[in-house]
Every structure is written in structure tokens, then in C-alpha cells.
Amino acid sequence: MSDDAAVGVRELLTAARDQQATLDWLARTLGNVGPIRRARRYQRNVVEELEDLVELLA
Amino acid sequence: MRDEMVEALFDALTDYRCESHADIAAATGWTSWTVSGVLAYIRRPEVASEWGWTVPHVPRGPGAHLFQVVAIDNAALDADQYDHVRRGAVSTLRLVTTENENQAHALELAARLLGGPVARKLRNVARAQAGAAAMTEIVIADLLA
Numbered sequence: 210m211s212d213d214a215a216v217g218v219r220e221l222l223t224a225a226r227d228q229q230a231t232l233d234w235l236a237r238t239l240g241n242v243g244p245i246r247r248a249r250r251y252q253r254n255v256v257e258e259l260e261d262l263v264e265l266l267a
Numbered sequence: 268m269r270d271e272m273v274e275a276l277f278d279a280l281t282d283y284r285c286e287s288h289a290d291i292a293a294a295t296g297w298t299s300w301t302v303s304g305v306l307a308y309i310r311r312p313e314v315a316s317e318w319g320w321t322v323p324h325v326p327r328g329p330g331a332h333l334f335q336v337v338a339i340d341n342a343a344l345d346a347d348q349y350d351h352v353r354r355g356a357v358s359t360l361r362l363v364t365t366e367n368e369n370q371a372h373a374l375e376l377a378a379r380l381l382g383g384p385v386a387r388k389l390r391n392v393a394r395a396q397a398g399a400a401a402m403t404e405i406v407i408a409d410l411l412a
Binding site: 214221225230231232233234235238243244245247248251252254255258261262265266 | 310311312321323337349352353356363366367374377384385391392396398403406
């Protein structure tokens, strides 16, 4: 992949971390129970997969 | 961000009825750009925790949507406050869902053009994002139930 693609993947990682922070905030505000708890776990998985991809492209 | 600006936002939202960034700008004397910046700042989890309050996202679209200070951590929300937060949460979760769906689609397309371990990894990420999008849809349904 090109350098541009690597930059794009890093931007995706930043966006995914922002989404994680949003879900964390909602969980703190609304209560970390039920679906939102699972949603945070799914989003954490996205962040971890993207971190692996960034490493692979480094 | 200066503490006085955070305090000024608190005063504006508790002393006046602010239904838009323009209302907050009028109450504080700030530009819309500054209003957006201070709101984004107080919504950061570590900042909100430090101050003990935040301003939930409000729904977009027609209708009056009140920007409101909501206490966090150990503070009980009353029914109106909870409903306000819930509606803002649905709006925010829809954005998160759409972003994940779009990114999953884009990564799946990119994977088709590539081979090897990178393509496999792209598909893993796409699957993870599709799963996350499906899960936030469930959260939305739960909040609207």
C-alpha cells in the first residue's frame, strides 16, 4: 500500500478512537449497562484491529 | 482553554435558554467558532470529569433543542435531564453508526483490490466496524424503546 493509504488508515484509527471516547462518555452519562456496554467492547475491537493494521503497514 | 471560559459557558446555559450556538454566542459575547470550541472542550470525558458537568449533544433538525448543563459522576439525573441526554445520545450514536458503516464499506472495497496479509487485515477491520455499527444500532433501538 502507498504512504497515502497508511496515512488514511491512521486517520481511520483516530476516528475510531474518537468514536470510542464518545461511547465511553455516553456510558458514563446513561449508565454502562446493556447494549452500550457491548457497543463499547465492539468499538474497542475496531480500535485494536486498526492498531494492528497500522503496525502491519509501518 | 481558560477556566473563565468554561465558567462563562456554565453561566450562559444556566442563566439563559440556549437553543442554538447563536443563542450561546449571544449570551456569552463569543463568536460561533468559540462556542463550538468550548462545547467540544467540555464534552471531552477527562474535562467533563474534572469539572463535574458536561453539555450533551442535542438532536439536529427542526424543533427546539435545549443546550443544557448536566452534572455527571454521582449526580442523579431527573426525568427531563435523562430524556434530554437520551435524545442527544441517539443523534450521536447515529453518526457513529454511519461512520462505521461507511468505513467498513470503503475497507472492503480496498481489500478487493489487494492481496496478501494486508487485504486479510482490511477485511478483519471491515468486519469489526460492521459489527460495531450493528451494535450501536441496537443501542439506539434500546434508547428509543
